[in-house]
Amino acid sequence: MSMSSEIEFITACKEKVLSGQKISKEESDRLINTPEEYLQILSDAANEITRKLCGNVVDVESLINAKKGKCQEDCSFCSQSAFYKTDIDTYKLLPPETIVQNAMLSKNDGVKSFCLVCAWRGPTEKDFEQISSIIDKINKEVGIEVNCSLGFITQDMALKLKKLGVKRYNHNLEAPRSFFSQICTTHTYDDRMETNLIVKNAGLELCCGGIIGMGETRMQRLELGLDLAGLSPEECPINVLVPQQGTPLELQTRLSISEILRTIAVFRFLMPKTILKIAGGREVYLSNDQERALLGGANGIITGGYLTIGGNSPPDDFQMISKIGLEA
Template identity: 60%
Template structure:
């Protein structure tokens, strides 16, 4: 009863607008597994109070695939690892428009253009801008981008093109980052988020859980996200890619996945909290439980290097649990 009382007290602080202290958040993150259902229920109540019944459904388009210059150990698109993943360069605007139209018809509210590189070259950036303009003119779906590191002028140009949100994940905790990537720093990532926000873009950031990090490091990432307070948090669950250094990484227990989603909701009551890559393979229910434990968004119809549920299947899943796609 003592733990249940503490969880409810934390929930009341969220509802009152006071927020949690670092110590309270840490205690919440480390409650016993037997109290996870109480934590998840309270997180769900916060979600419904601040965000209603709607689930944010997004589709991605990996517009430039593979041969990335960075050595992120989880990534099948890194040029450092032989993963056998197909490669291609930027497609024509017409090709992307057709896919964006299909995404809109399937019920996606947003369409995120993702490119596998450290940062866009001036030439490639202009190509992406043409693609965005075509989507704006011909489709009318909310466009988001994940194009790697940005400079100020690029971020301002994306804002002028009515890009709503910029995605740039922290990937993991600062204390873990040097084990995951050596070709750039954690501060580089934080700097791009600042550039995007200063340009007036909404932020989408998060990371990947299951990289071999400790629970304390997952808490560290959670508190960094709370500090940034992005409009959207995206949490991926590692799917080990053959050929990468993490190909033999063991799967996280479901309890640890529920735990981070629920606590993020306590700390970011108004944000979209999105279940991203890996949900279909790591979760038996494709995300039903998490959508009732703090999450209120999904990516549907596949990810950067792997497939996913069809949009229709995800829509049926959302409606089955009484939410709205």
């Protein structure tokens, strides 16, 4: 393939997306396999789509692990699963005061949204009532946008969250359909899909992404991207596996930076108006290349740490965003 034809192809796909059309499966196949020497051109095209369709704002969110560990699901990437000996500290649902205090700290740091995350299959009625009263408390005492990630929920629960003013619900697909059974056996890909449809039907915004670098192929990453695009999520977190000791994936080979940047760029072509959030693993893998991700298709980050690993502090992240001429 000549240099000019490769550049022309990337440009043609970019123009197609900017004119409001979807790229075809064949076009996305070719984009994900862009030769290494044209990767920067692919990233620049993804950046142009982002700037023109999403503006210059980076969505900055923080989260709290409101209930940690002892999860009854066997997701092989997760140190919170009760199936594995991972030596993490575990706790039941945190006291409301602690969660509200964390929400206030996030707001004071300039963070726009705060996500409540719980490690379980899904909430019991009692758990859900507690979470609902905590959300109510945050609304009254803090006034920050609240998002939730509570696992499998019913239609009634989704409607209640909507009524409480929750903006977005997170439920990741995690892995590509063709790879999912190698990652989890306690629930199916379709179970996850079903929850996402419950969320959308309730009128909540959907936050749905996955984890790359778990041993899937490049084409399987594209498969995940195509399925995600089919859900039209308002937000899509791209996590990169950070192997956790004691989990089945603890020795998983790490993805290269170029593979991460390639994935982000193509996901932008597939989801031109979605908030593409570079999430877990960005500090570990990208260190000084995080700016390249935010200038290569991503337009969101999670700040202040994740569920079981630390992260950048909000002031450092805000500084990075302004350094590259973007705003938060």
